[in-house]
Amino acid sequence: MKRAFIIYMLFTLFFCKAQKYTETEILDQLDLAFNGKPSQYFPQKKSGEIQYNFFLDLEHGYFMTAGNRIHLYANDEGQWAVVFEKNGYQNRATRAEIELNYIGNCINYSKERYSDINYTSNTNYIVLIDGDEFTRIENKEGNDQETFEYIGEQIKEIKIHNQFVPFNPNYRDYEKVGIKIANFDNGKRLVGFGDLIRYYNEVNPSLLYASEDEIKMHIPKKLKKIMTIDKFHYDRTVLPSKQETYKMIAKILVSGDSSYWRPVLLFNNHWSTWESGNL
Structure with a gap:
């Protein structure tokens, strides 16, 4: 047994x-x-x-x-x-x-x-960041090149992953972390949509x-x-x-x-x- x-x-x-x-x-x-x-x-x-x-x-x-x-x-x-x-x-x-x-x-x-x-x-x-939020923050002044996928310099905060976070419009801070801000038809050196995500990846990845x-x-x-x-x-x-x-x-x-x-x-x-x- x-x-x-x-x-x-x-x-x-x-x-x-x-x-x-x-x-x-x-x-x-x-x-x-x-x-x-x-x-x-x-x-x-x-x-x-x-x-x-x-x-x-x-x-x-x-x-x-x-x-x-x-x-x-x-x-x-x-x-x-x-x-x-x-x-x-x-x-x-x-x-x-x-x-x-x-x-x-x-x-x-x-x-x-x-x-x-x-x-x-x-x-x-x-x-x-959804399409509506990008529409809200997109630059509204200037020629077509300056208003396409660039963030308006007057924007103060952006809704990311269901929370509002401060927006930094200073292109020099982006370039300090290796992000090249386009200067062709972008005299104000506005921050691009993709630049923004890469910047947060460098300064606040979480x-x-x-x-x-x-x-x-x-x-x-x-x-x-x-x-x-x-x-x-x-x-x-x-x-x-x-x-x-x-x-x-x-x-x-x-x-x-x-x-x-x-x-x-x-x-x-x-x-x-x-x-x-x-x-």
Whole structure:
């Protein structure tokens, strides 16, 4: 009887315990997103449905990148998630926003419907400054060039992420932190919409960060955060499985040990390293 009980317990522990994920699985999922291919964790594709699996893109032509981070989550139940976070100015939508890309085996994928087509993706957007606020603060004086995507010098505060914050119109302060204010057809050296987001990223980056609740909108609430990485080496030409950054990330997720983050390559994820928002 005792022998049978022991065998039963061993059977239960072996088969009922959540299967542990591997570094290879994590790197495979990152490679799929890198190549824009949905994984087996996406819901079964239905007729007429389009699925998107996005990876962090610091050189998007329609998105003037400011800040970016990587969040790592895992638990003992076999669930893991990598969440890429970036913020900036969406120049085709006249909106400043946070973009969150989710990769893992427990993602609650975003679902939307436009023009009778269903879209499923691993991405969520959080508005920082909406179009109405940009219309309010946009310069109203001067020629067409001076009034397009420039902030009026009389503006005192701007609503960002549901709070009003002071606006600094002094272009010299922006240039001190590496932001070049356009001077062509901009005699007053007015601050541009994208310049504003990059400036806050330099002087008050937490203002632009997603909250923990916002980040967890598409992953299980019980997932434990292992760490947040805000400085890393980024290369959009090499598969993640071949890069130091993501190999370390996979090891951290499997072990739950953030001390494995010991990069050798210099970090280059700052917006000044990449050309974005230029289309």
